[in-house]
Amino acid sequence: MSADLQWLLVRKWNSFQVKGGHGPTFSKEKGNLLNKSSHKYSGLANSKVINIYANPEGGITVTKVKADAKPNQVASARSHVALRKSTGPRRANKIAAAETAGKGYRADLRQVAVARASALSRASKRSANPPKSFPPKQRGKKTQSSAVASKKEDDVIELD
16 A cells, blocks of 8 residues: 555544644654654654654664565564663764665655754753752851841840
């Protein structure tokens, strides 16, 4: 079945669509780099699909379907490139670009793939618990004068 016919069949009715009122329709299937419901980015209707996602260890995994894939051999039809968390953003972007356009796979997805790899590498570097900021400590005479002022305020008793 051709990719155009597949898209005509799944474009309005599939379980991955996310419709939000009057805005655009999004899609959450694997292989959709922009999560946008369109034929160009669809992971269902295209034969050459690339998927870039974060793995549980904090790294990035690039998965693509091999060109000579057989339809009955699903697992062996995919090639995976795993990047560690320590991989720098420039190297991750270079690998994403090489997997899409560099090897003649899908040159039209190069910019989107690089943007997704860059966003994932930035997100993995971000800390879940940012460092707390404490007020600067006072030293010397400032500390002594503030301690004396606080003692004077404590000694005063107001009677009403």
